[in-house]
Amino acid sequence: MPSKFLGELILRRFLCQRKLTEKAKQDAGESEHLWPSIDRFVREVPEDIRQGSQPVSPNGFQMGRAQSESGVVWITAIFMAIFHLGTIAALFFFTWTNLIVAAVLYVLAVNCGIGMGYHRLLVHRGYQVPKAVEYFLSVCGTLALEGGPIAWVATHRIHHQHSDHPGDPHTPQEGTWWAHMGWIITGRALNTQTEALAHYAPDLAKDRVQVWLSKYHWVPLTIVGIGLLLVGTLIGGIRAGVGLFLWGTFLRVTLGLHATWLVNSATHLHGGRRFATRDESRNSWWVALLTGGEGWHNNHHANPVSARHGLAWYEFDPNYYGIWLLEKMKIAKNIRIAKFTRRDPDSTASRTHMTTS
Numbered sequence: 001m002p003s004k005f006l007g008e009l010i011l012r013r014f015l016c017q018r019k020l021t022e023k024a025k026q027d028a029g030e031s032e033h034l035w036p037s038i039d040r041f042v043r044e045v046p047e048d049i050r051q052g053s054q055p056v057s058p059n060g061f062q063m064g065r066a067q068s069e070s071g072v073v074w075i076t077a078i079f080m081a082i083f084h085l086g087t088i089a090a091l092f093f094f095t096w097t098n099l100i101v102a103a104v105l106y107v108l109a110v111n112c113g114i115g116m117g118y119h120r121l122l123v124h125r126g127y128q129v130p131k132a133v134e135y136f137l138s139v140c141g142t143l144a145l146e147g148g149p150i151a152w153v154a155t156h157r158i159h160h161q162h163s164d165h166p167g168d169p170h171t172p173q174e175g176t177w178w179a180h181m182g183w184i185i186t187g188r189a190l191n192t193q194t195e196a197l198a199h200y201a202p203d204l205a206k207d208r209v210q211v212w213l214s215k216y217h218w219v220p221l222t223i224v225g226i227g228l229l230l231v232g233t234l235i236g237g238i239r240a241g242v243g244l245f246l247w248g249t250f251l252r253v254t255l256g257l258h259a260t261w262l263v264n265s266a267t268h269l270h271g272g273r274r275f276a277t278r279d280e281s282r283n284s285w286w287v288a289l290l291t292g293g294e295g296w297h298n299n300h301h302a303n304p305v306s307a308r309h310g311l312a313w314y315e316f317d318p319n320y321y322g323i324w325l326l327e328k329m330k331i332a333k334n335i336r337i338a339k340f341t342r343r344d345p346d347s348t349a350s351r352t353h354m355t356t357s
Helices: 002-031 074-093 096-123 131-142 149-160 176-185 195-200 210-217 218-236 240-270 285-291 297-302 318-328
Strands: 335-341 352-356
Touching: 074 176, 074 240, 074 285, 096 131, 096 149, 096 240, 096 285, 096 318, 131 149, 131 176, 149 195, 176 240, 195 218, 240 285, 240 297, 285 335
Parallel strands: none
Antiparallel strands: 335 352
């Protein structure tokens, strides 16, 4: 009897532990969806975002013009004015060296930092890389002067939740100027909305490095700017130093800002619509050229988690090519890619399915 009782006790404990293990695995799987109220529009499978459907959680945190416009934010406006004046001044310091340095930094900031890093990796988790690579891409993102990773990610996730509906931070439905840069100059800074940041970017809010980068996002750009000034001066004199600084900082940052802002404004106004999404997202080839593939915006809104935005062979998507290269180097993995599905004979609408490599 004692041995039988002991055997039953061990069996029950084993079964109990197995149930707990299964529950833990289930909870771990569920914890991957860190923003359930907007998961459908940020990370869900393609074809679930239909024209005519309404945003989920309509009473959630909103950043539309009605909620955000608060008059001119003078610190931001002054900095924007300085950078635009610096861009004009840079034209008087043209050299091929300055152009090449600005182009390299543009690729690092806009393509590697914003496109591959902030957007496709941090916002949508369309692929995975080691933490060191994630931090490098995040630092590159700060060089674009578009804020720290937490604010950028939270804003973009809110954009997907309310895209072209009330609460969208930068929809042209509330004005083209507002969508392009008005929301930056006259809107409330998301950095002060700690509750919203915790809700929409909890994965980053728990990462000490990303928190530090979000607080001191201006540091990497400042270091690069000072470095350009010093190196240029040491090599070619003060004029060369000033020219390198103006091209590598002011002109390059200003062009990058407008390229990113065109995704918010132009690609919700002009271009083709392959997918019948619930917003007004469009595919714009010329915005894609400026941003490394971010202009295929209708493709993206229909397949948010896809690391590839240019779905057709002719849709130029350098940001995806960079991710593909990381995969070939055994650095990136679990890359989510939207691919066309064989069309339904009774339907003319394009359909896609998601694959993981």
